[in-house]
Amino acid sequence: MVRLEYVSRLQVVSGKGGTGKTTVAAALALALATEGKRTLLVEVEGRQGIAQLFETEALPYEERKIAVASGGGEVFALAIDAERALLDYLQMFYKLGSAGRALKKIGAIDFATTIAPGVRDVLLTGKACEAVRRRDKQGRYVYDYVVMDAPPTGRITRFLNVNDEVAGLARIGPIHNQAQAVMRVLKSPETAVHLVTLLEEMPVQETADGVAELRAADLPVGNAIVNMVRPHLLDEDAVHDAANGRRAAVTKALTAAGVTGAAGLVGPLLEQAAEHAQRVELEREQRKALNTLELGAYELPMLSEGVDLAGLYQLAKELRKQGAGS
Known part of the structure; x- marks a missing residue:
């Protein structure tokens, strides 16, 4: 910055x-x-x-x-x-x-x-x-x-x-x-x-x-x-899994976290996570576009x-x- x-x-x-x-x-x-x-x-x-x-x-x-x-x-x-x-x-x-x-x-x-x-x-x-x-x-x-x-x-x-x-x-x-x-x-x-x-x-x-x-x-x-x-709610690995619809990886992560009925939750969660992942990627592209302007930058939440x-x-x-x- x-x-x-x-x-x-x-x-x-x-x-x-x-x-x-x-x-x-x-x-x-x-x-x-x-x-x-x-x-x-x-x-x-x-x-x-x-x-x-x-x-x-x-x-x-x-x-x-x-x-x-x-x-x-x-x-x-x-x-x-x-x-x-x-x-x-x-x-x-x-x-x-x-x-x-x-x-x-x-x-x-x-x-x-x-x-x-x-x-x-x-x-x-x-x-x-x-x-x-x-x-x-x-x-x-x-x-x-x-x-x-x-x-x-x-x-x-x-x-x-x-x-x-x-x-x-x-x-x-x-x-x-x-x-x-x-x-x-x-x-x-x-x-x-x-x-x-x-x-x-x-x-x-x-x-x-x-x-x-x-x-x-x-x-x-x-x-x-x-x-x-x-805010970005998912780390890079989670964003990658969501964006690629990796059902098995998400189910495993939920089960490991102790979530019951993980298999039934995966579909809706993946849909929301995919939307989030898409937004994260679009924002990343726009940040790149702003960087080409060679300006100082501040970010407000x-x-x-x-x-x-x-x-x-x-x-x-x-x-x-x-x-x-x-």
């Missing part, structure tokens, strides 16, 4: 829908916040998935503390709203104040964030990058890490690279400067884009496609994070009770054990 020597301050988490990327992003934020660190967990899709995971009310457009990590670290969360981000942007560069609010009332803000090409994504990524760069009065970073629960793999490269397109359209002025500042963060070692996958053919293939697109755009690829890994707040802390602990944040 490859390890990154430098832990990027902006950790972008993407993945195919259904792989649990929001859960992984939340667990990563907790893992990075240990030992007194401060992490900001950012949501950009407006689904309020972070609030649900941390069992709290819907997040407003403000940075709010939602959890305390082991060692006294803190996790803050922010659900970025594109309209509010645009108002911030207008105030920052043009000092519009009440005029900006007037634009919202007449629908200009909604128009800009839904119709104007790329504006929405520029605002979302820009807000996250601002949090990465922000310092307090003593010159220290306000947040040690920012973790972004980003769009799915099929959209992540365009989402992160849209600032280049805007910079090309606006060659001078504040919009150009903003886009360039954002891209300096996104295309630097300060950023790592992690892709969440399952040990299944479609998610692994989408991960491979995503890695290729990110690398072609010169965006920094981080780790593959394999989520919901199920499937939680039998589902993901609740306690489960998030368990996953964060597992990430720490595997070296996340160290």
